[in-house]
Amino acid sequence: MTESEHLDRSISRGFGIAIALTAITLVAETIGGFWTNSLALLSDAAHVFMDLFALILSLMAIKLATRPATDRRTYGWHRAEIFASLINGLTLIFIAFGILHEAWGRFQHPEAVKSKEMFIIATVGLVMNLVAAGRLHGHAHDDLNVRSAFLHVLGDAAASVGVIIGGVIMLFTGWYVLDALISVGIVLIIAWGSVRLIREAAHILLEGVPAGVDISEVAEKMRAVEGVNDVHHLHAWSICSHISALSAHIDILPEYRLRQGEIIGEIETMLDDDYHITHSTLQGECSRCVTGPVIQQLKHRPRRSSLCSHGHGGHDHGHSP
Template sequence: MHAHAETHLDQSIAGRFKFAIFLTAATLIAEVIGGLWTNSLALLSDAAHVFLDLFALLLSLGAIKLSSYPATDTRTFGWHRMEVFASFINGSTVFIIALVICYEAMGRIQHPEEVKSFPMMLIAAVGLAMNVFAAGALHSHSHDDLNVHSAFLHMIGDAAASVGVIAGGIVMYFTDWYLLDAIISVGIGFVIFWGSWRVVRDSLHILLEGVPRGLEVNRVAAAIREVDGVEEVHHLNIWTICSHINALSGHVVVPASYRGDHSGLLRKIEERLFELFHISHTTLQVESTSCTTDAGHPKQFRHRPRFSSHGHAHAHRHGHSCSGDHHHHDHHHDH
């Protein structure tokens, strides 16, 4: 029943994303053509901002689709990471576009060019209407899904940029102060810089296996120690697989006198991690105090020889092993 409801929710969200993508793509085309026709760099700058957000919408829709693809023997995490690679490429590309916009704007500040301000206003108004409709389509799910909430905020940002372009068009229509077009372009360019930098920064952080933003290793470790039966936790690794899957691995130490069920203990830890930190992919190993000699010390990785052709025989290991070790691997899928 839960799986059916989740599938229905994903289909509903995907449908709204497709509608928003259609409207945003139409806005992008209209603003690119309109910007070239009216000679408005501000309109072209807004189009670049729309392009960044269109790609974000496509990524969010792709994340929903990719989450349904099963893992394979060669891709044990499936295709989830493709979302992160695409984000990095998109952010880098749009950052370069913003550089071009600002460079062109600097030239226009020195030598302002005439802009067809009235059609520029009309096209920006059409873009504003499209953004409002797209935001409305996403709003009903924006409180239930982080991807939808992020996309909704993107649409609001696009709408705000369109309002700025319209206001600039009105001023230019009545005053012929065409320098304002370049000034608005610089403003939107800096907004794009900030947005694309955040995309590049966050995707690079994920690709480097960084701890998910907002999580602190010490807090997670403390939450694990609070579970009855846990004496210590070490060799803790926390990372992000993609935007909606956080993973954790670690060694849990129990007293030598512990006689409880290891599986039950690990299940309690997993549920606690999911409820408190939304960590949905956990791999935990139980150790007894009697076989743990370096709990709390920095982990040491053993690497295979760099030029060996038999790497499989020298795989690195994460910690100790003893006859009493117990491994547990669990997934919570919450797309």
């Protein structure tokens, strides 16, 4: 089994356990929310439902990413992970508005809650959430798809803590408006995580520079390689959380052009070791762009007609004798 296959299997196993635990939590909190008349518990159940949706969506994205590249999708399906992350973030925003609407009604008309039962059910939910989060935590720091699912589960665990504390307070004070206040707290947790998630997913989809990569620093390190005169038309982007790519034109000094392959190989090794850029396309001896900028501004250009591109119907590049 390759290192990549082992990583995918490890992540998939963590998702499978998290899905099972989250499904149990959903059933417990939904039944418990109606039984105790707790908006906070029902809000948490709604969050758990979307957590379950997010986990299943993320697992599907991982399975899609293992499909091979084709002549129509030369990068394969790796971007499916980022689409899943974006959808997860948007669903979190939707949940936040729904809970806020219900909480506003409870502020105006507080309702009695079975606080003891609410406390017990929320405690069970917290334990399930913490176990599920633990299964995902190991891969959450370097995989945006896993991090999106991890944030769902962790946010739900934090919400469960709030429900537990609220249940204890209401049990001794009867201050039932606290149920609505806890729901608002859950909204803030959801909103904070979802905005960050959407921003990171959108950055990758818009071909932004990978996190932790400074383009100016990369260009300087490339110029520092012996035999390199300058670097032009430099682009760096993420295909998914695990795969970063880079392309550039390398102006090689005339006396080093016989060592072009060796120089490019040295640059590729540096990119992999220092920035985990594992997919690079480097063009040497670029006589047309020696004075070009490091960052090339892309422009829209009209397509040439098929007749002109095949040399029929006129002469675009010169005159016949």
